[in-house]
C-alpha cells in the first residue's frame with residue numbers, strides 16, 4: 001500500500017479490568033501524538049456492539065486505513081475486531097492489537113507506571129501498524145474423505161461419526177482385528193463386558209458402507225497437507241479371506257506356537273489364529289511375522305479360505321484429514337518388580353481381566369496355578385506415580401477403577417475370597433466413586449501405603465506382602481495366594497515411527513501433544529491432523545469415545561466444504577532475493593519448504609497449505625528473502641525500535 | 651569541450667588492497683582515464699589537501715573513499731571531500747563497515763596500541779616507543795630542532811557513514827575489478843540507483859552464483875564446524891554441507907565465488923544483503939539453524955561452538971565497527987599516548 005497510513009487507535013477500559021489500573025484517557029491522548037494517528041478514542045467495552053460501531057464509523061468518517069485496538073489479548077478478540085474492520089470495508093489484516101490487559105493492567109498495581117507501560121505498548125503497535133499490508137486468504141480444493149489410524153474404541157467412534165455424516169473413512173488398523181484394548185477387558189463395570197461394547201461398535205462398522213476397514217495395515221508415509229494428504233499404507237498379508245467359516249481346523253494343524261498377546265501371555269496361540277471370538281473382520285489371520293509357510297493350514301482348509309501366496313501391498317489413499325487414535329501400551333513390569341515373572345500367581349491387571357472374561361482360557365473362572373485362590377491382593381500404581389524406578393510420574397487414571405471393579409466382581413463370584421487392595425490414593429473419580437463404596441460394602445479390604453512401597457516375598461510357605469499401613473501406622477505381613485499388579489498406561493512402543501511419519505510431537509509424558517489443551521483441544525499442531533483416545537494420555541473408555549467424537553467433529557468442519565481457506569499470515573519468498581541456499585528447508589518443522597528451479601535459478605518454494613506460520617524460516621533465512629507476512633522484518637523492527645524509544649520512521 | 655566527470659579517490663585506514671583492485675582493472679583503466687578526470691588521488695599522484703580545499707564546493711562528481719576512519723586526519727579529509735563532492739562512495743569493506751581493522755574495536759585504544767607496538771611477536775621495540783602526538787627531534791649537528799606532528803587516533807574505528815553522509819557502497823575486501831567496473835558503468839550511465847544502495851554486486855547471496863549450490867543436500871544440517879586449516883575440503887561438494895563454516899548463504903554475491911573456486915569457504919567480505927540489519931547477528935541465527943541437534947544436548951552444542959576459536963572474528967570479520975554492538979565499552983581517550991616527546 002503506497003498511500004500514507006491513517007491510523008485510528010481505540011483504547012478499551014474493559015470495565016475496570018484495564019481502566020482500574022491504566023489511565024486510559026491519558027493513553028488515548030498519548031496515541032494522538034504518534035505519527036500517522038488521525039484519531040484516538042477510549043471506550044468502556046470496545047468489543048461490545050457500540051464499541052465496534054465506533055470503529056466502523058471512524059473508518060468511514062476519517063478515511064482510516066489502519067486500526068489499532070488497545071485492549072485484551074489477540075487470542076481473545078482479534079477475530080472480533082478483524083470482522084468489524086472488514087465490515088467497514090477495510091482489509092481485516094490492517095488491524096493491530098495492543099494487549100494492555102494481560103500484558104499490562106492485570107499484572108501491575110502502580111497506576112502511573114502501568115499507564116506509562118500501556119503507552120509504550122500502544123507506541124509499538126502503532127509503529128507496526130504503519131507497515132501493515134492488506135493480505136488475502138487463499139482457497140485450495142480439499143478431499144472430503146478421512147483416514148482414521150487405529151481401530152480401538154476412540155478410532156471406531158471417530159470413523160462411525162464421520163460415516164454417519166456422509167464422509168468416507170479408511171479405518172487403518174495395525175492388528176488383524178479392530179477393537180483395541182477395550183475388547184480384552186473382561187468387565188468394564190460389574191455389568192458390562194468390554195467385548196460387548198466393542199461388539200456393538202463392530203456391528204455398526206460392518207453395516208456402514210462408507211467405512212473401509214483395513215486391518216494388518218500400517219501407515220508408512222504421509223505427504224501433502226490439510227485437505228490433500230496422500231497416505232501411503234502398507235497392507236500386510238493376512239493369507240485368510242472372507243471364505244473362512246471359523247471352523248478352526250487350520251489352527252489344529254499349524255505347527256508354530258507363540259505366546260498369545262490377546263491373553264497377555266496367559267496361554268499360547270498358533271501362527272494362524274483368531275484374536276478373540278468376536279474379532280472383526282471375523283476370520284482367522286496368519287501372523288505373517290512368525291508363519292513358516294509350511295502350507296499345512298492351506299491343505300486342511302475345506303473352504304479355500306487360505307492362500308499363502310498373498311503378497312504385501314502398498315496403497316495410496318487420498319484423504320483430507322487424519323485422525324490418530326493409536327492408543328497406548330500397558331505398562332510392562334520388569335522381572336522381579338513385586339515378584340513379577342518369578343511366580344505364576346503374580347499377574348498384571350490385564351491378565352486378571354482376561355481370566356475374568358468368559359472368552360478366556362479358564363472360561364471366566366479365576367483359576368491361578370490350577371486352583372481358585374483363597375485370597376488375592378491388588379497392588380496399585382504399578383508403573384505410575386513414581387512407585388518404582390521404571391514408573392512414570394503421572395497417574396494412569398484407570399487402574400484404581402478397574403482394580404476395584406474387578407475386586408467387586410470377584411467378591412460377587414467368590415464371596416469367601418479375601419480381597420485386598422494396596423493403594424497410595426484411590427482415584428475413582430466422578431461416578432466411579434460408587435464402585436469404591438460398593439467394594440467397601442462387599443468387604444474388600446483397603447490398605448494404604450505411602451512412600452515406602454509394599455514388598456512381595458516368595459517363600460516355600462507361599463506369597464507374603466509386607467506393607468506399612470499408613471492409616472494405622474503399623475507394619476503388616478499379609479499371606480496371599482495371588483497378587484495382581486495394577487499396571488498403568490504407557491505411550492505406544494512404536495510412537496517414534498508415528499512421529500516420524502505424521503510429524504506430530506510429544507509432551508513430557510511421552511504421549512502425543514495437542515496443539516493447546518484449552519484453545520485447540522483434539523488438534524495436532526499440524527493442520528488437518530486430529531487426535532483421539534489414549535494416544536494423548538491415559539483415559540477410560542468413555543473419555544476415549546468422546547474424544548473420538550470430538551476429533552470427528554473437528555475433521556468434519558474441515559472436510560465439509562470440499563475446499564480449505566488458508567490463513568495468509570504465512571511465509572513468503574522474495575524470489576528476487578532468494579539464493580536457493582536451502583537453509584530454510586531444514587528448519588521448517590512442517591516440511592513446507594522445498595527448493596525449486598525458477599528460470600534456472602534455485603529458489604525456495606513454500607507450500608502454502610503446509611505452512612503453519614511459525615516464522616522459523618524467516619529468522620533462519622540469511623538473505624532476508626523469506627518473510628513472514630504479518631510479521632515481516634520491517635514490521636517487527638519498527639516495533640522493536642519503538643520499544644527502545646527509537647526513531648519511529650524507519 | 652564538454653567537461654568530463656571529476657573523480658577523487660582517498661584512502662583512510664586501508665591495507666592497500668582497494669588501491670590494488672583499481673590497478674587490476676588493467677586495460678580497462680585506459681577507458682576510465684578517457685571517461686573521467688582524476689582530481690585527487692594520493693596513492694598515485696602528488697596532490698595535497700590544499701588542492702582539494704581550493705576546489706569549489708560540489709565540484710567533484712564522485713569521491714571514492716576506501717579504508718575505515720581511524721584518525722582525526724581521516725575524519726577531517728572525508729568531511730572536506732563530502733563538501734566538495736556530489737556523490738560519495740564508500741569503497742570496499744573497511745569503508746562500508748569498518749573491515750578487518752574494525753576488529754580493533756574489541757579493545758580500547760590503549761590495549762590496541764600496546765598490542766600493536768609492544769606485544770605482537772613480530773615487533774622489536776626495547777625502548778617501548780609508542781606513537782606520540784608531537785615529536786621534537788634534536789639535530790645537534792645542525793644545531794636545530796625539527797617538529798613532527800602525527801594525526802591523533804580516534805577512540806574507535808568508524809565506518810565512513812558514521813562520519814559523513816554516504817551515497818553508495820561498493821562491497822568487497824577488496825572489491826573485485828569486475829564489481830568496480832560494474833559500479834562505474836552504473837554510475838557513469840547517469841542512471842543512478844536509490845541512495846544508500848550497494849552497487850556493482852548481486853542482490854542475492856553468494857550461493858546463487860556458487861557452482862557448488864547444486865550439490866547441496868535437501869536439508870543442510872551439520873554436527874560440527876570444520877576449519878580449512880585443520881581439514882581438507884572434498885572438491886566439488888558444497889563446503890557448508892561438508893561442515894566448513896561457509897559464509898556464502900549470508901553474504902552478498904558478486905565475487906563469482908572466487909574463494910570457493912579455490913576450495914576456501916567464503917569469509918563474508920561482500921557483507922550483508924539488503925534488508926539485513928546486522929551481519930553477525932544474522933550469521934549467528936543462520937548457524938543456529940543448521941546445527942543438527944535433536945534432542946538438544948547442551949554439551950554437544952558447546953563442543954560444536956568451541957570448535958571455532960574466534961567467533962567475533964568469524965561472524966564480524968568485516969563488519970564489527972558497523973554492528974549493533976560495535977565496540978568495547980569505555981573506548982576513551984588513550985592514556986598511553988603522550989602529548990610531546992623530545993628525542
Ligand SMILES: Cc1cc2nc3c(=O)[nH]c(=O)nc-3n(C[C@H](O)[C@H](O)[C@H](O)COP(=O)(O)OP(=O)(O)OC[C@H]3O[C@@H](n4cnc5c(N)ncnc54)[C@H](O)[C@@H]3O)c2cc1C
Pocket residue numbers: 149150151152153154155172173174175177178179180181182185187188189217218219325326327328329330349350398399401402405487488489492494498532533534535539540541542544
Ligand atoms: C489395566 C487397564 C484396565 C482398564 N480397564 C478399563 C475399564 O475397566 N474401563 C474403561 O473404561 N477403561 C479401561 N481401561 C482404559 C481403556 O483400555 C482405554 O480407555 C481404551 O482402550 C482406549 O481406547 P483407544 O482407542 O484410545 O486405544 P486402544 O484401545 O489402545 O486402541 C488403539 C488401536 O490402535 C491400533 N494401533 C496402534 N498403533 C497403530 C498404528 N501405528 N497403526 C495402526 N493402528 C495402530 C491398536 O492395534 C489398537 O487396535 C483400562 C486400561 C488399563 C491399562
Ligand code: SF4
Pocket residue numbers: 380381382384385394395396397398399400401424425426427486488
Ligand atoms: S488410577 Fe489409581 S492405580 Fe492407577 S496410577 Fe492412578 S492412583 Fe495409581
Ligand code: SF4
Pocket residue numbers: 570571587588589590591592593606610611612613614615616617618628
Ligand atoms: S513459517 Fe516457515 S518454517 Fe514455519 S511453517 Fe511456514 S514455511 Fe515452515
Ligand code: SF4
Pocket residue numbers: 573577578579580581582583584585603604620621622623624625626855
Ligand atoms: S534461506 Fe532464504 S535465501 Fe536461502 S533458500 Fe531459503 S528463502 Fe532462499
Ligand code: SF4
Pocket residue numbers: 581856857860861862863864866887888889890891896897898899907910916
Ligand atoms: S560452498 Fe558456500 S557459497 Fe557455495 S553453495 Fe555451499 S554454502 Fe553456498
